[in-house]
Amino acid sequence: MRRLRFHLGPVRHGLAAAGLCLGLLGGARADRLPLPPDTPAAYRTECGSCHLAYPPGLLATNDWQQLLARLEHHFASDARIEPPALHEIAAFLNRHGATAGARSASGFPPRISRSAYFERKHRKVPPRLWQDPRVASPANCEACHRGAADGRYSEHDLALPELRRK
């Protein structure tokens, strides 16, 4: 009996670890990208007026900082933000931006839609759909991901019927 218990110990640990991993994976699923709990109100109001307040983890930190450095020329818009809101947003994006890699944008100015990660995730989207008047721009997440404002990006819940998985 004692011997059995001795052997069960590592198994139990293994099971617990596996459960923990599954739990973690479940919590970090790629189609769930809610804004972090410490998102400053200024991020939602300043960055979420003209487009969705994008999940900060979709772009590398240094790309975010490049965007913040020239907000007065932000994709043809004047999006300048005054301090202290600007500093608050910069610190937030530093905390939650991605490390350089698949979520780094290629090209300048950096665009989320020009990262290897975004392109891989959208590789099955027919190119003509990006020009569709219902979509208008890859910046318009909510055109297809109707739950995007709440961080839901599931491919099973797409607004455009032709994109839904059969």
Next chain:
Amino acid sequence: MRRTLLSILSCILYLPLAASAATPAQLQARYQQEAEAAQPGFAASARRGERWFNQAYTHTPQLPSCTTCHTQQPMQPGRHAITGKVIKPLAPAANPERFGDPAKVEKWFGRNCREVVGRECSAAEKADLLAYLGEVR
């Protein structure tokens, strides 16, 4: 004593905050007053505001006019010309939140005027626009 002083001080400090909410008519009056100071005899005109709202500029090709995003029907929702995001109606009759927060109004006049018109807008232009949007039904 110190506490009394502090509460008096905080009352004084918070007074402008309490006064920061405004109605579109109050804001229009404020711009009217500012415009009159620069231009004696100025009177806001809804017709001039309407023309100005529909005018096209060449400063930013993607954003030539107010109506590019806000549409020619301020009672209707608009759409950002670049990102496609829906913009709530601009007319206070359709959207009671409009022109209720002077700081927010100034921020958006600042951004939108610089990107569309290519410069800061004058108090006269703002008074005209509010006169127009205030009467749209």
